[in-house]
Amino acid sequence: MGKKARICLFCMLFLCGCVRYEVKQNSDPIHEYGESAADIGKGEHYHYYIHSIHCEIEAINDKSEQLVKQLKKDFIKEAKQAENAELTIDWKSYLKEERYISILYQVETRFDDTSKTTYHAIHYDLKQSDFFDLEDVFGESGFAKIAQLSREQLRNRYPEQSDSLAFSIGSETLPQNFACFVLKKDQLKLYFDQDMLYPFAVQVCLGYEMIDETMEKETVQTIVPYDDVLNEPLRLIDPDKPMVAITFDDGPLPRYTGAILDVLQEEQACATFFILGSRANLAPELLQRMILEGSEIGNHTYSHKQLTTLSRSAIEEEITRSQAALQAITGKAPKLLRPPYGSHNDVVDACMSENDLLYAGWSVDTQDWKLRDAQQITSRVLKEVRDGDIILMHDMYPSTVEALKAILSQLKEEGYQFVTVSELLQYREVPLPHG
């Protein structure tokens, strides 16, 4: 073999060894692969709001379309017997080792007062150009181990409810019992529908190292979907020690919002960010970071109009449009509304309660927008602050970032705990609304 041929062969082998199956990974941590297609509609007694995956692999599109079509058909049929029915379908997708695509469909149905959530999954192996299940990836013994680990984890979590017949049938080592899973970068997550094992839905997470040591564990992005961190106890709060909630309005302004998150992270503190819906998409990754790092996001309306000057329908729109924008990014609807200028009236209050929102005022106004001086802002806060205060700032100025550093370290020394507004509302009297 000539030298040239040898080099060619070597190159070919090398390329084969590290071949990656050309797919574009999105930066969105819960839609790592594919685009979203929407189907929204209504009938006499029902409406549906469907998002499904659309991608360059036809086999996935076909399977997904079939699934969604069937779900919609079943829903419409059942909806005829209800006065008011609703179907919401949404999806997530994960890409592992640039090879395994997992798509999870979350399906919520409501017939009058009865709601139910179910999950469906589609798995595609780019190397084999075919669908896969757990056995295909982990082998027979790996699959048996997954089933066993899942049962153990669930028995530990729900010892009393795991003696049932439903549990033993539903958790038996059979592929159909473990068909609803996703391969994330660092772990396998399994979903069990309501009434399958228990009267409620459950999820199990298994690190790959528990199943198969050879399984590649990829570094996880710093951005984690909201629902994965939301249920974690983020910090221990001692109700007998003083606490404050620091808040930032009108963001995100990527430059300053990012710097503020850095300071909060350094000081292991948190804050509540009242975001404008119209600006939310400027920095979705920062919004996700807020949640991941234990801060809270509140609604500050869509476009910062003084709500008390608007008609009822315009108020509604300001609130719900922002709510939807924030939910689309973080996966959850905010629980707090801070109306611009703090101004509200009976109509605003009614719209808030219709949207399950609590009013979030403040009790210490730093006037950082006017002062623009870190030292003045700091001394103003330190002079006024008391246990249970909500401090108003804006993530819009370099002086605010500077002041935050000083405020956090000084308050920490004085024994203050930093909490989100929602946490503060659990332990302290609500400060009187302004405006």
Ligand SMILES: [Zn+2]
């Ligand atoms: Zn504002």
